[in-house]
Amino acid sequence: MKRVLLTGAAGGIATWLRKLLPPVYPELVLTDIREPKDLQAGERFIQADISKADEIERVCDGVEGIIHLGGRSGEAPWETILEANIVGCYNLFEAARKAGVKRVVFATSNHAVGFYPRTTTIGTEVLARPDSRYGVSKLFGEGLGAMYAYKHGIGVTALRIGNVGDRPLDVRRLSIWIKPEDLVQLIRIGLERPGLVYEVMYGISDNQRSWYDNSRAETLGYKPQWRSEDYAADVISAEPSEGKHPAAEYYQGGTFCAEEYTADFPSMKMKS
Ligand SMILES: NC(=O)c1ccc[n+]([C@@H]2O[C@H](COP(=O)([O-])OP(=O)(O)OC[C@H]3O[C@@H](n4cnc5c(N)ncnc54)[C@H](O)[C@@H]3O)[C@@H](O)[C@H]2O)c1
Numbered sequence: 001m002k003r004v005l006l007t008g009a010a011g012g013i014a015t016w017l018r019k020l021l022p023p024v025y026p027e028l029v030l031t032d033i034r035e036p037k038d039l040q041a042g043e044r045f046i047q048a049d050i051s052k053a054d055e056i057e058r059v060c061d062g063v064e065g066i067i068h069l070g071g072r073s074g075e076a077p078w079e080t081i082l083e084a085n086i087v088g089c090y091n092l093f094e095a096a097r098k099a100g101v102k103r104v105v106f107a108t109s110n111h112a113v114g115f116y117p118r119t120t121t122i123g124t125e126v127l128a129r130p131d132s133r134y135g136v137s138k139l140f141g142e143g144l145g146a147m148y149a150y151k152h153g154i155g156v157t158a159l160r161i162g163n164v165g166d167r168p169l170d171v172r173r174l175s176i177w178i179k180p181e182d183l184v185q186l187i188r189i190g191l192e193r194p195g196l197v198y199e200v201m202y203g204i205s206d207n208q209r210s211w212y213d214n215s216r217a218e219t220l221g222y223k224p225q226w227r228s229e230d231y232a233a234d235v236i237s238a239e240p241s242e243g244k245h246p247a248a249e250y251y252q253g254g255t256f257c258a259e260e261y262t263a264d265f266p267s268m269k270m271k272s
Contacts, residue, residue: 001064001103001191003027007050007092008069010036013107013164016180017067017187018043024188031059032070050088053095060092060099065191068092068141069107075132075259085137093148103155105190106145110162110176110202111135114253116211117272118175122252123213124160124200131253142200149198157190159183160212161203168228171239172254175209179226182206189220196220208232211252 002025008014009030018036021028030036030045039045048055050070060066070092072084089106096104114131116122130136138160145156162176163169164183182205190196201217204210206224209232214222245258246265 001025003029003063004065004067004191005029005031005059005063006067006069007031008071008073008107009045010034011069011073013069013161013180013183016164017069017184020180020184021187024184025065025191029059029063031056050091051083053091056088056091057095057098060095060101063096063099063101065103065105066092066096066101067105067107067187067191072134072137075134075256078133081133081137085134086140089137089141089144093144093154096154097148097152101154103157103191103196104145104148105157105159105187106141107203108138108142108158108160108200109135110160111253111256112138112142112160114251114256115272116252117250118211118252121211121213124202124216131251131256132259135253135256146198155190155196156198157186157196158198158200159186159190159203160200162212164203167231168235171235174228174232174235175207175211175252176204177207177228178203178205178224182224182226185222185224186217189217189222193220 004025010032031048033049046059048059050056071088111131112135113129115129128139142158145158148154149156163173164178168174168177202212202214205226207228247261248255248258251257
């Protein structure tokens with residue numbers, strides 16, 4: 001696969017991927033609603049708003065694979081989520097179908113299942129428990145992915161990404177961290193593994209404190225090279241000890257669970 005489109009190219013994850021992917025995909029095409037600040041001379045960038053179908057269709061022309069990162073990357077008012085992550089994601093898959101794209105890797109999120117307690121380990125087949133409008137929009141994207149895979153034959157991978165970074169930033173992220181190099185491995189499985197129809201995998205490194213059963217990713221060839229535990233002592237000693245909402249501490253989704261929370265936490269904890 002040569003011509004691969006990277007949406008959300010001006011964003012945080014893409015800034016890492018723009019360094020790591022060109023040796024693998026020599027004809028990488030970048031798109032975003034805004035131009036990346038540090039765009040290099042050799043990079044090919046096409047500006048497009050994914051909430052506008054005609055704009056994203058133009059960008060998908062001639063593309064073999066798509067890494068779809070573009071959209072709202074956290075909680076927001078419904079109108080924002082609707083445009084960027086619901087309408088935008090639909091437009092992206094429709095444009096992919098019309099252009100004959102073979103593979104799509106979609107960046108979904110741990111927040112699609114954020115309302116599982118930290119005491120549980122979950123696989124990819126658990127019931128959805130989104131912790132935000134953002135998490136709901138990611139499930140919508142996972143659903144679209146399955147539909148376009150089985151109905152239109154596009155090979156789709158939904159990566160439930162934990163948190164991407166050069167190192168885990170806090171105690172919660174010791175469980176969900178992924179190093180960009182490991183993310184590239186998962187993306188390559190999604191774009192290149194023969195016979196792939198529709199897969200959901202957790203985007204995490206080799207984390208001893210993981211809350212996820214990522215055995216499906218391992219079956220498909222994923223061998224994460226980075227371990228959050230190597231940073232654990234530093235991270236734990238730097239963690240503030242007070243001031244967190246109990247729901248943020250109890251559930252895997254952290255502060256996303258606590259935002260706008262109106263349930264009675266002690267009774268919810270008893271029930272779930
Ligand atoms: N950063 C993480 O650790 C993490 C974790 C889980 C999931 N994800 C998902 O991965 C993707 C990338 O994350 P990120 O941290 O790089 O996010 P980011 O916010 O840094 O980048 C998202 C990019 O999408 C672009 N965008 C927003 N609306 C758009 C539109 N209408 N048309 C075109 N482009 C638009 C933005 O301009 C931005 O550059 C997101 O979909 C996010 O939900 C990220």
